[in-house]
Amino acid sequence: MFTQNAVRLLIADDDPNVLAAYVSFFNAQGYEIRTSGDGADALAQYRAWHPKAVVLDIQMPMLDGRAVAREIRRLRAVPRPLLVAVTALTAASEHAESLNSGFDYHFVKPADLPVVLATIAADALSNDMDA
Secondary structure, three states: OOOOOOOEEEEEOOOHHHHHHHHHHHHHOOOEEEEEOOHHHHHHHHHHHOOOEEEEOOOOOOOOHHHHHHHHHHOOOOOOOEEEEEEOOOOHHHHHHHHHOOOOEEEEOOOOHHHHHHHHHHHHHHHHHHO
């Protein structure tokens, strides 16, 4: 259940079990959540809803998470959304490629959701202090 001032969070992952776990976790923390199972839908939802934070898997059908991140950054939204990759890709080069694609953070699955939560919450707090 979210509150009126809940942070909007878009979560995209093509694994429905992972997606359900993320939704359960972040919903319990009071986030207003929308989900997607592929990159093209995630991008469409981002454009329509303008969430404050986006958690994306990298390897998804239609558009991969990096393509979605690049397109979101190309839109130059203000305020700038936090983009978080949560992926099975573990190599340092993969991490660097995620950051070069526009992600702010790259977490490896299985991600420690409290750490992801702390990252999103810290970003939301710093943006609120800047406003």
